[in-house]
Each structure stands twice: as structure tokens, then as C-alpha cells.
Amino acid sequence: MAAIRQSGRSSRLNKKMAIWALFTLMVIIAVVMLYPFWYIIDNAFRSAGQFDRQAGHSLSGWKELFANLPVTGQLLNSTLVCAASIAIILIVSTTAGFAFAKLRYRGSGMVFLLVVSALMVPLQSIIFPEIVNLGNVHLTSSYAGAVLVYAALGTPFATFLMATYYRGISDELIEAAVIDGLGYERTFAQIAIPLSLPAIATVTVLQFIQIWDDLLVALFFLPTNQRTITAGLATLATGRTTSIPPLMAGSLISAIPAIVVYLIFQRHLVKGLTLGMGK
Amino acid sequence: MSLTEAKTPASVPAAARRGRSGRATRSRLSRRRRRAGILLSLPAVALVIALIGIPVGQAVYYSMTQWNGLIATWIGPSVYTALVKDPIFWRVVENNGLLLLAVPFAIGIPLIIAALLNEHVRGWRFFRSVYFLPTAISWVVIGMFAQRFFSATGVLNNLLSQVGFGASATDMLAGEHSALVALAITFIWSMVGTNTIIFLTGMATLDPTLTEAARVDGLSRLQIFFRVTLPLLTRFIQFSFVITVISAFSALFSLIFVMTSGGPGFGTTTLEFFIYQAGFQQVQFGTAALYGVVLFVIMAIAGLVQLRLIKPDDGGGW
Amino acid sequence: MAQIELESVTKEFPDGTTAVSSLDLAVGDGELLVLVGPSGCGKTTALRMVAGLEDVSSGTISIDGRPVNDVEPRHRDIAMVFQSYALYPHLSVYDNMAFSLKYRRVAKAEIRQRVAEAARILELEPYLQRKPRQLSGGQRQRVAMGRAIVRQPRAFLMDEPLSNLDAKLRVQMRAEIAQLQRSLGTTTIYVTHDQTEAMTLGTRVAVISGGVLQQVAAPQELYRRPANLFVAGFIGSPPMNLIDATLERGSAAGDDAGPVVVFGPHRLAIPAEVIAAHPAFERYLGQAIVLGIRPEHLHDAALAPAGISGSAIRLPVRLREELGSEVQVHGAIGTAAHVSDDAADDVRSLATIVARMDPRTKIAEGETAKIAVDTAELQFFDPASGDSILA
Numbered sequence: 005m006a007a008i009r010q011s012g013r014s015s016r017l018n019k020k021m022a023i024w025a026l027f028t029l030m031v032i033i034a035v036v037m038l039y040p041f042w043y044i045i046d047n048a049f050r051s052a053g054q055f056d057r058q059a060g061h062s063l064s065g066w067k068e069l070f071a072n073l074p075v076t077g078q079l080l081n082s083t084l085v086c087a088a089s090i091a092i093i094l095i096v097s098t099t100a101g102f103a104f105a106k107l108r109y110r111g112s113g114m115v116f117l118l119v120v121s122a123l124m125v126p127l128q129s130i131i132f133p134e135i136v137n138l139g140n141v142h143l144t145s146s147y148a149g150a151v152l153v154y155a156a157l158g159t160p161f162a163t164f165l166m167a168t169y170y171r172g173i174s175d176e177l178i179e180a181a182v183i184d185g186l187g188y189e190r191t192f193a194q195i196a197i198p199l200s201l202p203a204i205a206t207v208t209v210l211q212f213i214q215i216w217d218d219l220l221v222a223l224f225f226l227p228t229n230q231r232t233i234t235a236g237l238a239t240l241a242t243g244r245t246t247s248i249p250p251l252m253a254g255s256l257i258s259a260i261p262a263i264v265v266y267l268i269f270q271r272h273l274v275k276g277l278t279l280g281m282g283k
Numbered sequence: 284m285s286l287t288e289a290k291t292p293a294s295v296p297a298a299a300r301r302g303r304s305g306r307a308t309r310s311r312l313s314r315r316r317r318r319a320g321i322l323l324s325l326p327a328v329a330l331v332i333a334l335i336g337i338p339v340g341q342a343v344y345y346s347m348t349q350w351n352g353l354i355a356t357w358i359g360p361s362v363y364t365a366l367v368k369d370p371i372f373w374r375v376v377e378n379n380g381l382l383l384l385a386v387p388f389a390i391g392i393p394l395i396i397a398a399l400l401n402e403h404v405r406g407w408r409f410f411r412s413v414y415f416l417p418t419a420i421s422w423v424v425i426g427m428f429a430q431r432f433f434s435a436t437g438v439l440n441n442l443l444s445q446v447g448f449g450a451s452a453t454d455m456l457a458g459e460h461s462a463l464v465a466l467a468i469t470f471i472w473s474m475v476g477t478n479t480i481i482f483l484t485g486m487a488t489l490d491p492t493l494t495e496a497a498r499v500d501g502l503s504r505l506q507i508f509f510r511v512t513l514p515l516l517t518r519f520i521q522f523s524f525v526i527t528v529i530s531a532f533s534a535l536f537s538l539i540f541v542m543t544s545g546g547p548g549f550g551t552t553t554l555e556f557f558i559y560q561a562g563f564q565q566v567q568f569g570t571a572a573l574y575g576v577v578l579f580v581i582m583a584i585a586g587l588v589q590l591r592l593i594k595p596d597d598g599g600g601w
Numbered sequence: 602m603a604q605i606e607l608e609s610v611t612k613e614f615p616d617g618t619t620a621v622s623s624l625d626l627a628v629g630d631g632e633l634l635v636l637v638g639p640s641g642c643g644k645t646t647a648l649r650m651v652a653g654l655e656d657v658s659s660g661t662i663s664i665d666g667r668p669v670n671d672v673e674p675r676h677r678d679i680a681m682v683f684q685s686y687a688l689y690p691h692l693s694v695y696d697n698m699a700f701s702l703k704y705r706r707v708a709k710a711e712i713r714q715r716v717a718e719a720a721r722i723l724e725l726e727p728y729l730q731r732k733p734r735q736l737s738g739g740q741r742q743r744v745a746m747g748r749a750i751v752r753q754p755r756a757f758l759m760d761e762p763l764s765n766l767d768a769k770l771r772v773q774m775r776a777e778i779a780q781l782q783r784s785l786g787t788t789t790i791y792v793t794h795d796q797t798e799a800m801t802l803g804t805r806v807a808v809i810s811g812g813v814l815q816q817v818a819a820p821q822e823l824y825r826r827p828a829n830l831f832v833a834g835f836i837g838s839p840p841m842n843l844i845d846a847t848l849e850r851g852s853a854a855g856d857d858a859g860p861v862v863v864f865g866p867h868r869l870a871i872p873a874e875v876i877a878a879h880p881a882f883e884r885y886l887g888q889a890i891v892l893g894i895r896p897e898h899l900h901d902a903a904l905a906p907a908g909i910s911g912s913a914i915r916l917p918v919r920l921r922e923e924l925g926s927e928v929q930v931h932g933a934i935g936t937a938a939h940v941s942d943d944a945a946d947d948v949r950s951l952a953t954i955v956a957r958m959d960p961r962t963k964i965a966e967g968e969t970a971k972i973a974v975d976t977a978e979l980q981f982f983d984p985a986s987g988d989s990i991l992a
Contacts, residue, residue, distance in 0.1 A: 015671045026404050033396060034413045037475065040428045041416065043438065092330075100327030107320030119327055122335045123525075124582050126533030128558040129575030130338035132568045133345060136352070137338065156334030159327050182312070188319035217421030219537040234537075238423045241541050248431075255424035262419035270412060495654050496687035500701030500752065501675040510704070514691045 048252035065249025089154035101166025169203035205272035350569035385467035393478035426541030459550030485519035603755035610660035635803035643812035680749035830987035842954035865936035893980030899956035905973035
């Protein structure tokens with residue numbers, strides 16, 4: 005029989021100290037995570053000279069940014085491209101996810117595997133054939149090409165997530181609808197979709213961040229006048245006159261929508277990931 | 284759990300109910316289900332095949348050609364044997380390999396952070412949001428910051444001198460290997476948010492009585508973490524591994540582009556950047572396709588290998 | 602072997618709910634104490650506080666005289682069996698049982714011996730290399746028990762270990778647990794919501810409701826002398842009939858001179874010995890009380906065992922249920938049955954009582970039956986406080 009440790013003030017104190025140590029550690033990690041943000045914000049409000057001296061603040065960086073880059077236009081482009089791509093991804097992945105999860109047909113397992121394994125294909129491997137193909141159908145000089153590529157790239161993961169989510173919906177729910185006379189397609193539209201909002205939110209947030217911040221597709225599939233903000237910033241960053249504060253200002257503007265979208269959806273994100281990854 | 288094994292309704296004529304397979308005996312309901320299934324999954328399949336599947340095939344074809352975007356001259360599979368003999372290629376692959384070494388850190392650190400968050404100390408939700416925030420910043424911006432952070436006149440050296448380690452100030456971006464390390468550190472930093480969320484979510488799905496049983500049975504917190512929590516998180520660790528490797532090998536383009544442009548020398552030229560160089564700097568699209576195919580194969584191998592190494596054994600099947 | 606004491610233990614959750622209210626319990630060395638009560642009554646919370654998985658808001662928990670409020674679970678030398686068994690899915694049965702010993706640095710030979718012994722007792726020997734997912738519910742339950750046994754702890758804490766098993770298995774495992782505890786002699790606190798389990802297993806049973814201890818006593822005592830309405834209605838199946846009644850002075854003539862309990866058209870004389878033993882009856886003369894009669898104390902007058910006093914009532918029979926070993930007869934009493942405050946919302950006042958009768962009874966539905974009442978076993982309760990008047 006083992007001995008019982010003594011209870012008392014020292015163990016209570018230990019527990020309190022452990023909690024404080026944990027808290028401190030988490031604050032340190034937060035600082036490490038946020039420092040670049042701080043750096044960007046701090047330097048976004050400087051002029052070039054102030055940046056070099058690392059002292060003082062002004063709005064000249066912002067003026068320079070708007071002078072060198074069609075910021076609002078590019079922000080609009082980014083939004084458009086994101087919205088269109090995500091719309092396609094959601095439509096395509098919810099239907100397919102439902103089909104793979106609930107409407108299994110002969111060979112659907114293989115097809116599902118095929119779609120999901122496309123996840124492993126890096127963009128760089130297929131970008132050149134892609135450019136050629138889309139060029140042949142005249143889609144490289146408008147949003148359409150970029151949107152299609154983004155949609156295709158995001159579909160495997162989204163389909164995987166939606167299929168996993170739909171697997172968790174009980175068969176009986178579907179069967180009840182079928183008995184009530186709904187076809188499978190309408191069952192999907194009226195029953196499955198409303199139930200899958202957390203998963204939809206998850207896909208939206210993750211894809212939004214990925215598409216908004218993407219550089220490669222934006223550079224190669226969008227003409228200059230339809231550039232996204234990320235592409236615009238990249239050209240500014242590697243341009244000949246690299247003045248830093250406007251870059252910082254631009255980065256700030258670019259980061260805000262993604263942050264906002266994340267904060268709005270974060271509760272659903274956790275829920276969606278839970279159900280997407282769980283049993 | 285699919286509906287394919289559902290019992291056929293009694294209203295279906297007996298002849299149709301008899302037997303399990305064979306087209307003649309399939310009920311009307313299952314035919315409708317099959318049609319719906321094919322219909323609903325068609326858009327996704329079409330999209331993926333058209334914009335991913337076909338280009339993969341094309342890439343394989345073009346990899347064996349010399350292609351300047353307009354004319355493709357066939358060379359044949361000998362390009363692959365030639366590649367194996369190319370020292371620069373191996374230098375680049377070596378970079379990818381070294382970057383792979385960063386993956387355990389990109390997974391391990393978030394695991395620890397998730398464990399900390401899982402203690403639910405007051406304000407943990409706030410910290411969770413904060414840790415994920417860097418994910419929202421584009422690689423371009425991170426690259427810019429990282430470039431200034433690690434350079435000779437950069438932030439890192441400033442901090443070091445403030446703390447008293449001014450003597451060890453270096454220009455990390457000047458040396459080939461140190462630049463790669465700087466790249467790796469930046470990469471790890473940016474993966475923390477995503478992986479922490481994944482693991483935190485995973486921990487939330489675990490049955491709490493398992494850790495409670497371990498607590499009562501005498502294990503220390505540390506032992507519980509390694510012997511109970513981690514084994515149960517295997518599926519999530521797998522998922523995270525795949526995502527992290529995919530990121531490391533195919534998502535760092537913008538970062539490298541802005542931070543080091545692949546240099547110094549070939550120091551930070553990973554395979555994906557190499558593809559860009561071959562394609563747009565040297566206008567050798569065939570070569571670029573070649574590297575692209577190799578990259579894809581490497582990723583596929585990595586994916587399969589980890590499926591064997593990290594065996595999920597938590598009693599659940601797919 | 603240990604004594605466990607809870608002194609005025611209270612648990613308040615951050616959202617304001619008080620799960621356990623000033624609980625006083627003493628578990629003797631080698632005793633099997635059952636904590637029983639409806640869902641949400643606080644019994645599991647109390648158990649978890651003893652385990653150290655929940656903090657104590659106020660009060661003291663002591664093991665063998667030592668207060669353990671701030672001692673971590675792993676230093677309390679107790680083993681716990683969870684309702685869901687909490688088996689590690691990635692480990693074999695053997696490894697599950699050996700798990701804790703491995704990390705307490707027990708010698709390998711010793712581990713092997715203890716696990717083998719436990720496996721023998723629990724008949725798990727053929728399954729040692731299997732994983733939990735390959736086992737049936739009953740087998741998993743035994744593995745959970747085995748994991749606790751190999752620890753050789755001071756005390757076992759069991760949280761509804763049989764609730765996830767089907768009825769037949771439950772009855773069998775119940776007996777096995779009882780035998781096991783007796784042969785090991787380890788102090789055990791056992792939580793369940795099933796009063797049958799409580800009665801058959803416990804050396805003593807503590808009935809808890811709403812976080813408050815209602816009564817703690819040996820099973821027989823709880824059955825014969827329930828301390829209040831809750832215990833009376835909770836222990837026993839079918840439950841005790843509870844009827845709103847009044848206590849009146851008896852008529853002047855004969856030995857019905859003592860108090861009489863009246864409900865509807867019925868009058869029952871209370872035996873003189875009962876009156877003599879409980880002077881509290883005085884206070885309730887002329888007042889409303891709650892009368893309790895156990896179904897087993899209502900007999901077919903034609904078949905009543907000798908010695909039952911002459912009190913009988915006539916009831917129209919509404920329902921007769923054949924159970925094989927007995928017949929349950931539902932009779933209308935012509936007045937309201939007592940409905941307690943915390944009864945479920947859908948419990949209607951049926952105005953019938955249930956009698957458990959000899960299977961030879963010829964009483965049929967629709968007839969008015971003569972039913973003998975064993976007035977020596979009547980229970981009486983204060984309608985306001987719920988406390989037993991006989992206490």
C-alpha cells in the first residue's frame with residue numbers, strides 16, 4: 005500500500021505557481037507570435053527617413069502606397085476572386101462530399117480517393133501546362149482562369165472535409181426525407197446543406213486565407229489591371245525603389261480582411277475541424 | 284454508413300428484391316440513388332480532372348521535352364537519368380531534405396502549445412485567437428519582415444545586442460546554410476497557428492475519462508501527455524504532418540521569393556523555387572515540368588511513408 | 602484498507618449550481634458503501650471529489666485520518682472504475698492493466714504476477730493480447746476492474762460501472778463485484794442510480810437527492826425505516842404507495858380507541874405497539890399526513906398469512922398484472938395519491954395503489970376486492986417536511 009502525500013499549504017502554493025508559470029509562458033509565446041504584427045503596424049506609420057532612424061511617425065508611407073499601387077482596385081479584385089472561387093468550391097465540394105458520404109455507388113470509393121489525393125499535387129508541378137491550357141481557351145486574361153484554378157486547387161481538401169462531416173449525419177435523417185417523397189438531390193439541398201454550416205464555415209475561412217494570400221496563381225493568371233492586392237504588394241516588394249513604410253502599410257491593409265474573416269468564423273472553425281477530423 | 288445496404292422497400296416487386304447484385308434486380312430507389320450520386324459528384328470530379336489531373340499528365344509529357352512555351356521538342360525518359368547525374372539538382376533536393384528536418388519542430392512546438400492551451404487557464408481563448416493570427420498574414424508580408432529580421436542590420440541583431448549577446452550578431456541571410464535555417468525558422472513560426480488549432484481541436488475530442496483514469500492511476504502530467512494524449516492524437520498528427528510537408532514543399536514560394544530569392548547561391552532554393560527559376564528565369568518549361576514531376580513524386584512518397592510510420596491505433600477505422 | 606471520511610463536504614460550480622451540500626459520510630475499513638440517487642443528485646461529484654478529480658469547495662475529505670483536499674489524485678492511493686471503462690484503445694488488455702504499474706516503477710516480475718492473478722480472478726486470461734475494441738461490453742468492464750485490482754490500492758471508487766451493460770449481464774456482474782470486494786476486503790465507494798444494485802451490494806447505502814444526504818444505513822434499515830418521503834419512494838420496487846391521508850382520534854369503543862388513519866372512504870387502525878413506541882403521533886392527531894404502504898404489505902384477504910391484523914379495505918380493481926412469481930393488482934382508493942414536489946412532470950395522480958399478491962390469488966379486474974393491510978408495517982410522513990413520523 006502506497007503512502008499518501010501530505011496535503012496542505014505548500015501543495016496549494018505549488019498549484020498556484022504552476023498556473024502563473026503557465027500564464028507567463030503563454031504570454032511569451034503570444035509576444036513571439038505578435039511581434040511581426042507590431043513591427044508592421046509600427047513601421048506602416050513612418051516615412052522612409054523615419055524608418056531608417058526607427059523614430060517618429062507619419063502618414064507619408066500611406067500616401068506613397070496609394071500613389072504607387074491601385075490599392076482599392078486591387079482589394080476589390082482580391083475580394084472578387086476570393087468570393088467567386090469560394091462559391092465554386094462550396095458548391096462543388098458540398099455536392100460531391102454528400103455524394104461520397106451518403107450516395108455511394110460502385111467505384112465511388114476510388115473516385116473519392118482520386119479527388120482527395122489531388123491534394124498532394126503541388127501547384128508548381130502543374131502550373132505551366134495549366135497556363136498553356138487556359139491560354140488555349142483564352143482564359144488567362146480575365147478573372148475566370150484564376151478563379152477556376154483556385155477552385156480546382158481548393159476542391160480536394162474541401163470535399164474531404166465535407167464528406168467526413170456528412171458521414172456524421174445519421175442515415176435515418178436522409179431516409180426519412182426520401183420516404184417523404186424528396187428526391188436525393190432535393191434532400192441534399194434542403195436537409196444536408198442547412199446541417200453542414202459549421203463545415204461550410206471552416207472551408208470558407210481556410211480557403212479565404214489561402215486564396216487571398218496566394219501569389220503564384222495571381223501573378224500568372226491575372227493581367228496587370230486585375231491584380232490582387234497580394235500580387236501588387238509582391239511587385240512593390242521587389243521593385244527597384246523599395247521604400248519600406250508603404251510596403252508595411254500595404255501589408256496591414258492586406259492582412260485585415262483575413263483577420264476579420266477569421267475572427268468572425270473562429271467558433272465555427274473549431275467545431276468544423278472537430279467534426280471533420282473526429283471519428 | 285451508407286444507404287447502399289438499406290433494405291429494399293416491400294413495395295418493390297419480389298423479383299426485383301431477389302439477389303444483391305446484378306443490374307436486373309436493382310430497385311428503382313437504388314437506381315435513383317446511384318444517379319444522384321454520380322450527378323452530385325460530377326462537378327468536383329470534372330473540375331479536378333480537368334484542372335489538376337490532365338495537367339499532371341501533361342507535366343509528365345512535357346518533362347521529357349525541351350519546351351519554350353511554344354515548341355516542344357521530344358527528348359524522352361533520358362531526362363530523368365540526366366537529372367540524377369545533375370549535382371545542382373541534388374543540391375536543391377538537399378535543401379528540401381533539410382527543410383524536412385524542420386517539420387518535427389513545426390509539429391512538436393504546436394503540440395506543446397496546444398497542451399498548454401488545453402489546460403484552459405483563464406483567457407486561453409484569447410491566446411488561441413492570437414496564436415492563429417499570423418496565419419492571416421500573407422507569405423509575402425512574412426517574407427518582407429523575415430528579410431529585415433534576419434539581415435545584418437536587422438531586428439534580430441538589434442535584440443541580441445540589447446540583451447547583451449551583441450557579439451553573436453550575424454547576417455543569417457548571407458550564409459547558404461544559415462539562410463536556410465532562417466527560412467526554416469520563419470516557416471515553423473508561420474505553421475504554429477494552423478497546427479496548434481488542429482491539435483487543440485484534437486485534444487477537445489478526446490474522452491476526458493482516459494486522462495482522468497491516468498491521473499488516478501498515478502501518472503504525472505508529463506507521463507500522461509506522452510503515454511495517453513499523444514497516442515490518441517495520432518490521426519491528427521498524421522493530418523498535420525501531411526499539411527506541414529505540403530506547405531514546406533509547395534507553399535514557400537512567395538516567402539523565398541521575397542526573403543532571399545533562392546540565395547545566397549542555391550542556399551534557399553528549394554525544389555518549388557527551382558521550378559520557378561527554370562521556367563521563368565531560364566524559359567525552360569520542359570525542365571520546369573521535369574522538376575515539377577519530381578516534386579509531386581517526392582510529396583506522394585512522403586505522404587505514403589508517414590502513413591506507415593505514424594500508425595493510428597485508436598480503435599477507429601475509416 | 603482504509604477509512605474514508607467526508608466532513609461537511611460541499612461542491613459549488615462556477616456557474617452557481619451547488620452539486621453537493623454539506624455531505625457527512627464515514628466509510629469504514631473494508632466496507633462497501635453505495636451512493637445512490639437519481640441522475641444529477643451529486644453522487645458522482647462526491648465520488649470525484651474523493652478521487653481528487655474535483656476540488657472541494659468547503660469541508661474536508663480524509664483518508665485514513667489524513668486530510669487529502671489538496672493531494673493530487675495520483676498520491677491518494679485509490680483506484681477508480683469509470684462508467685465508460687476508460688480503457689486505453691491503443692493498448693492491449695495486458696498493457697491496460699499493467700499501465701499504471703509500469704509508470705510507478707514496479708518491477709516487471711511483480712507486474713506480470715499481479716496482472717496474471719487479476720486476469721485469473723476475472724477470467725480474462727484468453728484475452729490478454731486483445732485490444733479493447735475486440736472485446737464485448739462485459740469483458741471491457743472486467744478489464745476496467747482488473748486495472749483497478751492490480752493497483753492494490755487503499756480503496757476502490759466505482760462510478761456506475763454496470764450502467765452500460767444489458768440487464769442480464771448486470772445481474773451477473775453485480776454478484777461478481779460483491780464477491781470480489783468481499784474476498785479482497787478493500788474499502789469501496791460505489792455509485793449507482795439503480796436502487797436494486799444499491800440494496801444488493803452495499804454494506805451500507807447512502808441515499809442522496811439534490812446534493813443532500815437523505816439517509817445512510819444498512820439496506821434493511823432503509824427499507825423498513827425510511828427517514829423521509831424521498832427514501833421511502835426511492836427504495837423498493839414497485840415503489841411504496843404514498844397516499845395523502847389524515848390522522849384521527851379513534852372511536853370511543855373497543856381497542857380502536859387509538860388513532861386511526863383515514864383516506865377516502867377507508868379507515869385503518871394503527872396497532873397499539875406502534876402508537877406506544879412513537880409518541881410523535883400525538884402531535885399529528887387531526888392533521889394531514891402522508892401514509893406509506895409497501896405493495897408487499899397488501900394481501901388478498903383470502904390468502905393473507907396468519908398474524909396480519911384485522912384491518913382490511915375494499916378496493917375496486919382496475920388492473921391485474923401477471924408476473925409469474927406474483928400478481929400485481931392496482932386498486933382505486935377513491936382519493937388522491939401523494940405526488941411529491943420533485944416528481945416528474947408527467948406523473949399523474951392515478952388514485953390507485955399497487956399490491957403485490959400471492960400468485961394464487963383469484964382477484965379479478967372489475968371486482969371489488971378485500972385487501973388485508975399489514976398495519977404493523979405502515980409508514981407515516983409529515984407532509985411539509987417529508988420526514989418520517991416514526992423516526
